[in-house]
Amino acid sequence: MDYVYAPGKNHLFVPGPVNIPEPVLRAMNRNNEDYRSPAVPALTKTLLEDVKKIFKSTTGTTFLIPTTGTGAWESALTNTLSPGDRIVSFLIGQFSLLWIDQQQRLNFNVDVVESDWGQGANLDVLESKLATDGGHTIKAICIVHNETATGVTNDLSKVRFLLDKYKHPALLLVDGVSSICALDFRMDEWGVDVALTGSQKALSLPTGLGIICASPKALEASKTSKSVKVFFDWKDYLKFYNLGTYWPYTPSIQLLYGLRAALDLLFEEGLDNVIARHSRLGKATRLAVEAWGLKNCTQKEEWFSDTVTAVLVPSYIDSAEIVRRAWKRYNLSLGLGLNKVAGKVFRIGHLGNLNELQLLGCLAGVEMVLKDVGYPVKLGSGVAAASAYLQNNIPLIPSRI
Amino acid sequence: MDYVYAPGKNHLFVPGPVNIPEPVLRAMNRNNEDYRSPAVPALTKTLLEDVKKIFKSTTGTTFLIPTTGTGAWESALTNTLSPGDRIVSFLIGQFSLLWIDQQQRLNFNVDVVESDWGQGANLDVLESKLATDGGHTIKAICIVHNETATGVTNDLSKVRFLLDKYKHPALLLVDGVSSICALDFRMDEWGVDVALTGSQKALSLPTGLGIICASPKALEASKTSKSVKVFFDWKDYLKFYNLGTYWPYTPSIQLLYGLRAALDLLFEEGLDNVIARHSRLGKATRLAVEAWGLKNCTQKEEWFSDTVTAVLVPSYIDSAEIVRRAWKRYNLSLGLGLNKVAGKVFRIGHLGNLNELQLLGCLAGVEMVLKDVGYPVKLGSGVAAASAYLQNNIPLIPSRI
Amino acid sequence: MDYVYAPGKNHLFVPGPVNIPEPVLRAMNRNNEDYRSPAVPALTKTLLEDVKKIFKSTTGTTFLIPTTGTGAWESALTNTLSPGDRIVSFLIGQFSLLWIDQQQRLNFNVDVVESDWGQGANLDVLESKLATDGGHTIKAICIVHNETATGVTNDLSKVRFLLDKYKHPALLLVDGVSSICALDFRMDEWGVDVALTGSQKALSLPTGLGIICASPKALEASKTSKSVKVFFDWKDYLKFYNLGTYWPYTPSIQLLYGLRAALDLLFEEGLDNVIARHSRLGKATRLAVEAWGLKNCTQKEEWFSDTVTAVLVPSYIDSAEIVRRAWKRYNLSLGLGLNKVAGKVFRIGHLGNLNELQLLGCLAGVEMVLKDVGYPVKLGSGVAAASAYLQNNIPLIPSRI
Amino acid sequence: MDYVYAPGKNHLFVPGPVNIPEPVLRAMNRNNEDYRSPAVPALTKTLLEDVKKIFKSTTGTTFLIPTTGTGAWESALTNTLSPGDRIVSFLIGQFSLLWIDQQQRLNFNVDVVESDWGQGANLDVLESKLATDGGHTIKAICIVHNETATGVTNDLSKVRFLLDKYKHPALLLVDGVSSICALDFRMDEWGVDVALTGSQKALSLPTGLGIICASPKALEASKTSKSVKVFFDWKDYLKFYNLGTYWPYTPSIQLLYGLRAALDLLFEEGLDNVIARHSRLGKATRLAVEAWGLKNCTQKEEWFSDTVTAVLVPSYIDSAEIVRRAWKRYNLSLGLGLNKVAGKVFRIGHLGNLNELQLLGCLAGVEMVLKDVGYPVKLGSGVAAASAYLQNNIPLIPSRI
Secondary structure (H helix, E strand, C coil): CCCCCCCCCCEECCCCCCCCCHHHHHHHCCCCCCCCCCHHHHHHHHHHHHHHHHHCCCCCEEEEECCCHHHHHHHHHHHHCCCCCEEEEEECCHHHHHHHHHHHHCCCEEEEEECCECECCCHHHHHHHHHCCCCCCEEEEEEECEECCCCEECCHHHHHHHHHHCCCCCEEEEECCCCECCECCCCCCCCCCEEEEECCCCCCCCCCCEEEEECHHHHHHHCCCCCCCCCCCHHHHHHHHHHCCCCCCCCCHHHHHHHHHHHHHHHHHCHHHHHHHHHHHHHHHHHHHHHCCCEECCCCHHHECCCEEEEECCCCCCHHHHHHHHHHHHCEECECCCHHHCCCEEEEECCCCCCHHHHHHHHHHHHHHHHHCCCCCCCCHHHHHHHHHHHHHCCCCHHHC | CCCCCCCCCCEEECCCCCCCCHHHHHHHCCCCCCCCCCHHHHHHHHHHHHHHHHHCCCCCEEEEECCCHHHHHHHHHHHHCCCCCEEEEEECCHHHHHHHHHHHHCCCEEEEEECCECECCCHHHHHHHHHCCCCCCEEEEEEECEECCCCEECCHHHHHHHHHHCCCCCEEEEECCCCCCCCCCCCCCCCCCEEEEECCCCCCCCCCCEEEEECHHHHHHHCCCCCCCCCCCHHHHHHHHHHCCCCCCCCCHHHHHHHHHHHHHHHHHCHHHHHHHHHHHHHHHHHHHHHCCCEECCCCHHHECCCEEEEECCCCCCHHHHHHHHHHHHCEEEECCCHHHCCCEEEEECCCCCCHHHHHHHHHHHHHHHHHCCCCCCCCHHHHHHHHHHHHHCCCCHHHC | CCCCCCCCCCEECCCCCCCCCHHHHHHHCCCCCCCCCCHHHHHHHHHHHHHHHHHCCCCCEEEEECCCHHHHHHHHHHHHCCCCCEEEEEECCHHHHHHHHHHHHCCCEEEEEECCECECCCHHHHHHHHHCCCCCCEEEEEEECEECCCCEECCHHHHHHHHHHCCCCCEEEEECCCCECCECCCCCCCCCCEEEEECCCCCCCCCCCEEEEECHHHHHHHCCCCCCCCCCCHHHHHHHHHHCCCCCCCCCHHHHHHHHHHHHHHHHHCHHHHHHHHHHHHHHHHHHHHHCCCEECCCCHHHECCCEEEEECCCCCCHHHHHHHHHHHHCEECECCCHHHCCCEEEEECCCCCCHHHHHHHHHHHHHHHHHCCCCCCCCHHHHHHHHHHHHHCCCCHHHC | CCCCCCCCCCEECCCCCCCCCHHHHHHHCCCCCCCCCCHHHHHHHHHHHHHHHHHCCCCCEEEEECCCHHHHHHHHHHHHCCCCCEEEEEECCHHHHHHHHHHHHCCCEEEEEECCECECCCHHHHHHHHHCCCCCCEEEEEEECEECCCCEECCHHHHHHHHHHCCCCCEEEEECCCCCCCCCCCCCCCCCCEEEEECCCCCCCCCCCEEEEECHHHHHHHCCCCCCCCCCCHHHHHHHHHHCCCCCCCCCHHHHHHHHHHHHHHHHHCHHHHHHHHHHHHHHHHHHHHHCCCEECCCCHHHECCCEEEEECCCCCCHHHHHHHHHHHHCEECECCCHHHCCCEEEEECCCCCCHHHHHHHHHHHHHHHHHCCCCCCCCHHHHHHHHHHHHHCCCCHHHC
């Protein structure tokens, strides 16, 4: 089973699935339970309520669907839209591409707004589309908050600003898979209609929960949506919410208790402190990249991502070799470059339950890998740049003061 | 979290989710891993191959979908059929009812063949439908192997016999959720085209994997199916199988290792020994029910289920009170009566990683509950009847001889 | 590793080590920690304080020694006594015998007061010794509260009564290994000077902690004790208690967190409820033994043990064969007869985190084993007798009302 | 419980207890078992045999005692020596001091050979003692292989050389607590008579097993030793070894399975590869210390320890503040300076299941702490020096080639 065993901890720096904290592993280390006993609904009730906080929403309705991010996407689309509906969707990397592929295969009419990989969503194009859509043919804007393939964060407040400017009623559907619980995400303030994430990302759980928050407007839209769905149908959930039994089909008992523990840890640390920690980790990583003399795939500072950094390598190096070597020699798991940027970038995921010394260990490892593959890095340079920043900015651990 | 704590083990006798064996809990007690490293595909490859054995199939193609049984149903239907396709489907209890509801909502044209709850599928009606369908308008037969709500097992070999008799090309889609790994299931021999189960049933894992086996004919059908699907689309899986990376989206690392452990335990015990054990547990339970003077909801011996027994209670007793009391006083989890049989039956699940003494503890508990609610049971009577049978039939544990 | 794997749960009914509850397993599922950080002393402080409650002591000083019950015995003796000191000690079974052997090998001068195995300590002999010991040559009375080999519980209040009657200053050292946390134990009220137990008994933890409570008088005695000891020396502990770092050498981090969880469960259930539960389990077991037509090794009701029942088998049966067969056929672990009662008794341990349905499963198993080995038991008879009693006496689970 | 929670992994760099690998945590995540069933002796037999390999002994007899290193010391002494016996013992730091304290309290006649803390055992003094002990009044040489307080490794082959040179029959008793499984340890080749370690050190288990290997000569000596002992008496073990039941009292089931897993990991990596890994980690740490401009407490290269490095800090800095701050700000656990070197050194433990990137994370953390407390370290300098060495010396992970 562990036939690829290596001594010491695996250094897991892919942008998901991420490290699970011990208290969460402990909470999940349990036998199954009858999900129809009074205990599981009581637990579920607290989860559905508390999970709203990670979206910064008080008005939303939440769904914990036994699926992945891909399923959560499908749930968001099929519950709020009908076949043929016009969607504006931004193609800026592999995950937005996959979502668009899904949108098209689900028979929506997608206006694809493409950017270079490394750039954010082209909101100028969005504005012109909104400006010329007096008839409100656009039913939804679909956007990833953070494109995991390129490390690009889009400005959702600007999207809301444009929708408001043109008084456009389109739904705003947001993939927050690699942002929620790590980046500042303000569902209610930004007027997001459906936001979603997966348990294995910043929540730091195993894969298995698609976590969705739907605005009242999204719920209203779901009443008339004509998309065919059963497993992903919110109506079945809402029916069981009303019954107080909560589950139309069997949930993972382990993930429910795990989610409880994960939320407790988040709230103990404080969501804004979690976000600040990700900001520190992102900044430190970018300083290291700069010190190595390498370029960030993200082309402008406004799009820098605090959860994942895609690093461009010189053309004489195959970035896939970096990832392979990191795993084979240093027990370090980095993210591959995908599709258009395959071979050109490797990715450092710095999200979830992670601290600064873990990141510095990773950065030291990346330096050695870079040297291994022939890049003339100065060993220690990235760590030095990152720790100069971190040493000035890490707060004391509140529970230990 | 454990605010409903009670001393000692919970006696889990719902027909799913079931008890997880310790070696499986151990295997799942682990951090996340990069699913794009070489390790996870190598593990997945062994799983996809070995999981065929629980279906007794050598020609099938397997899918491990991050979903529940409901999702596995949807996957089976939407990959093989097109909207409007005519299906023959048997309504014999709550789970067949839910599947039929799904079939209808997915826009198939369903011939519902209804039986009294407690009876098996009416195969005479099937025969007459097949006999008169020279034009092969019936595209699929959908049948649950074991109806979990009533404890009724259908004879799939007879379904195959009828299809062959009329040389009918309809696909045979089987819900094996509460049968596979517990009852004898012969995918290839019976010409089943899609069979499916969920990880939390006889495999004794947490919820989270829909496990599907598709015959070559089902795969062929999937090429022309016009049902809209993305998350459940087998094509995405097949594409990644060909790439050798296996996963179109993130799997649960923990469930993969758990499945490996669960299969290892099954194969160590021997699948036929597992089936024989379930046969013993089913028989022992039915003997107890008889000794208590109660009726089995299942109306004929040919339909008796070896994974779940639904027990009819006298009309002056509310079966839901039995379930409530079992949990509140004895830390015993029994299954409720559902829908048409709500209040009339309670259910004893006896599937998964379970042994005879666990069952006898449950039966002793049921006796006390029956007395609590006013049924004049002779305490010890069911246990006596069950153990008289078991004492004659339990083999020595092979590893301990 | 699990080469003796058998399906389902192992039914663990030896009188220790006993079943560990899931919340305790979870609490121990953790990495090591620096035991010199502020966290471990803070945790230890709560443990040393709270563990007094299981002794019903407010005046005692507690020690958590990384050892077993045998080590705890040695700690009790060597800290309070000096070589050559006269001890009165009661030989009533294998564990009192082993303790006496230790006392002798540690060079104490032991007056052994022997009883038939199956009888309690002969307190008449104690009285006559005290009556004639005006010179107070007896320095300590050593007594097991509950002899695990025969299922005999001694009346400690009577021992205190006799000491008081004769105003005798001898220390009262008590082995509470199979009693504390299960039987009513009143350290302060009974004037016990040293009481001890092991973590793997009624506390339901793994083996590894010898848990000791010493009265002020015992602590005083420890200042002048001349027995040679280092590892077991309380002085080292007391020194580190004063320093606030608590540990003279490395503790098991896992057992500390496990003990915290075990105490939390005990206090949640309520220690007196725990004792009442053991009383029910003991009574139910004895009723079953009677129904089987077998004799209890314990010769009088006043000595009946609520934590372990030693069952005498007819002379034509080898009780060891019962234990072997229980394990080989039913995955049931029973206790062997030891030494003088080897082959003559088997033992049912009913202590620790255990509930009534678990016990009934065990009793049903014992019945089948008895039949297997040729004893003409009426199957179901013991379960019937036990459940008739239990059904009248089990309270509702408080957390579930 | 986790009231001192901090996000991410704790960076555990005390020289014990050390990080437990996940496969070992998994192996220990289990219920108790009857230790008198056939399974536990069968497991124990493999452990007693395989554990010899970590001592590089084929002729030794091993003991797995439920105790700590302190108890293992006591076991080594009291089984082989008699009160009043003359011992030569080397005082070179806190742990050798504690062992000597034990030797004295156990009434041995100890020739203490003291060195400055930071120096190794003074073998010249040993030689002169041996040279003048024609009467063989010296019964044992007691020496720590690796002094954990100062990071000093003694040359045991030289001790053997001297004993042989003078044909001296004294027993050679070795504390290998922070060496065995990490440093090259050659019991048979060096003629060590008793070697011992604790489970929480390089074996990377929880605390709870004192692991001892006794030479035939030591076993012979144990037959005539007059030291008083019961719990630690090897005779009880040997008696149960002969019976094939192995345990004179209850072992920790969890630690037995954990030890099995730990040995399996060691053998999979290869003991010599494990030793080479420690050599790399030690060298890398020393290079970092040098780059920081700090001194190693160890005064000569011949004594450098590959398991722990004690770092001297300038006199204007309190090393305890470094340890406190590391924990409070960086979730980094370092070792305090003890006794004579309190306030003067902090320690980096680099033993057990640890890899290079973990160490580099620690070193980066130490740099930031040093800066925090006012030492003018160049951030990144130590990491640079360490990784320059490591990048040239880390082998590919064999299982991943």
